[in-house]
Amino acid sequence: MDLPIFVAPLIILLIIWYLTFSATRLDRLHQRVETSWANLDAILQRRASLALELTHFPETDPAGNLLLTSAAHHARAADISVRSEAESSLTAALLLLRQESWLVEKYPDLFEELDQITERLKVGISLHVEGVSAARARRSKLIYRIFRLAGKAPLPVRYAFEDDSLVEVQR
């Protein structure tokens, strides 16, 4: 039978197609994570600069101001290895400030902006976390590992601050 002669190249073509198809899927997931991180990063930066504005109140005590200023500076300057910790402490410091209702009433605009940023942060974090888990789940599949379909793309990671800011935001 010469059937296998026709079938063999067909199967090889099919495998090649499937591999490129799979690689494209993963590539797209990586792209999704990159976009969502870039957007999340931009909002975190905005939050840090807003936090610095919030330290200019004459009414707040110096200790609180110091805490917030240093947290905001840390969050802006921190490199990626300590970034998560810096964002967590900024979240905590902002949450403390947000509880001062008399201050909120006195500066409604700034706090409204803070609430908006917090809202956007919430969406940004859940999209980023979702993208990261989707990409990681795909990368861990056997075929992706055998054929190294991820190439040189770094493994997407989620950060610890994402979990605790989500929890505190939803409270």
Added chain:
Amino acid sequence: MKIGLISPYAWDVPGGVQAHIRDLAYHYLDQGHEISVLAPASDENSIVENFVVSAGRPVAIPYNGAVARVLFGPVAASRVRQWVAGGDFDVLHLHEPAIPSLSLLACSIAEGPLVGTFHAAAPRQKVTFAIAPFLEPVIEKLRARIAVSEIARETLRIHLDTDAVVIPNGISADFYQRAEANPAWSRELTIGFIGRFSEPRKGLNILLEALPKIALVLPDVRLLIAGPGDGMEAMESVNPALRSRIRFLGRIDDDAKASFLKSVSVYVAPNTGGESFGIILTEAMASGVPIVASNIPAFSQLLEDGKYGLLFENENASDLAEKLIRLLKDKELARGYSELGIQYAKRFDWTQVGDEIMNVYLHARGEDEKVTLLSEARPWSRLFTRGEEE
């Protein structure tokens, strides 16, 4: 921002998804965004909105206990392709991308900032598991997924193994709150019901079964029913002595709906299932009418387990009768629900919901990114053009 919206269902047939898209489109137009909507249409001339583009005539298929008018096939695909290519969109917002219609087509041929909203809630279905492997790579391209309720989110998780952000459907809370009552409809002890009552899942038969029990205690009770369908046929099961208490209004428009809700003393939603959100309940709350609803998951969730309305046991006519009697008799209870409802409904106003959806758009989009057609990026075409790209 230039936003493209796609409706999977026929634009000229009333439905929750179409209404949602229309209201969202108007909301963003008011904010100064550019909007284009692509939808199937049985009759192109019936489209009044100038931002809606017809993709052709839909076909009717049974879906989730109702008839869905959807559109697919090569001609539709080329229409979608043209619309996407010519649209130069910043964001493409696809509604119900998991059902075989325009949104799924668009999702498979476009690339970039794609956002999908999942409206439906369906129980586990074997057929979905059969098509999931084909659907998954397409749905995966969505940069962000929105589910309209926790139930819709759960459906998505079970069927397609993917998570979503929950953003509820929107209403114009003001419109319902400011509406005027219609003297012809408003009287004491009037129960209101709106919906396509000929569909069994809307639960009219349970309400009709409860009616004699209510009439025993409250002889003056009246039932107002609005929505498309044959009223005479629905009446057949009703005791002739009670028929005078029931009035069918036929299909009513949005203005009439708002004054209907303002007029009746109680709104009842006896749906037996297939609901994912329950937009009518938020509209009823916005107008300040107290609600009795079945305890199906969507309603329990929306009314927070009875905090914002009385829940009765699904498909239990005696329980429904008891709850309706309680609410009709107890003015204090009714007023409490009414006041709570008006406050709660503000959460569903477009000003709030529109901002939340816009947040998702902003997150789905990279800097200066546009929606493009996929054809240039297909693996095999890339294989051959790799040299040129570099």
